């Protein structure tokens with residue numbers, strides 16, 4: 062992975078953090094928390110790929126496994142069409158729920174096949190993972 066590609070992926074991970082304290086719906090808070098957990102796992106892997114934290118195969122594999130498990134939870138977390146002015150979820154999710162779920166499955170697959178044996182491999186895997194975050198956000202996050 063070129064440093065520039067990795068920077069783009071890490072930039073994507075850094076975005077977010079909307080005003081959770083104004084959100085009252087438990088459903089919306091839960092799906093936001095799920096995304097924060099996904100972001101945190103991706104951030105660990107991204108930092109190892111970049112070398113800002115040392116490569117640690119066991120920690121990388123835990124983060125990867127958490128990504129897989131949390132990606133699998135996305136469809137259920139978003140099934141209820143709850144909206145709030147502080148939510149960034151697009152109403153298009155519920156008109157295209159099968160496609161939205163397929164985007165979650167793409168993240169699950171990318172994380173599932175990612176190799177964690179070296180920083181370089183993590184970087185290559187994160188490029189694929191990052192594409193799935195970006196694709197779903199482009200279509201379904203506003």
Ligand code: HEC
Nearest residue numbers: 077078079093096100103148149150164165168194197202
């Ligand atoms: C299947 C679609 C989908 C995928 C895949 C996905 N996201 Fe999201 N993400 C969303 C949606 C929709 C929201 C807005 C949720 C809301 O505000 O109700 C969101 C919100 C977020 C937020 C803001 C959370 C908050 O409330 O502060 C972060 C951070 C985030 N995603 C990171 C990621 C990262 C990193 C990845 C990839 C590793 C990823 N997402 C993959 C759909 C997705």
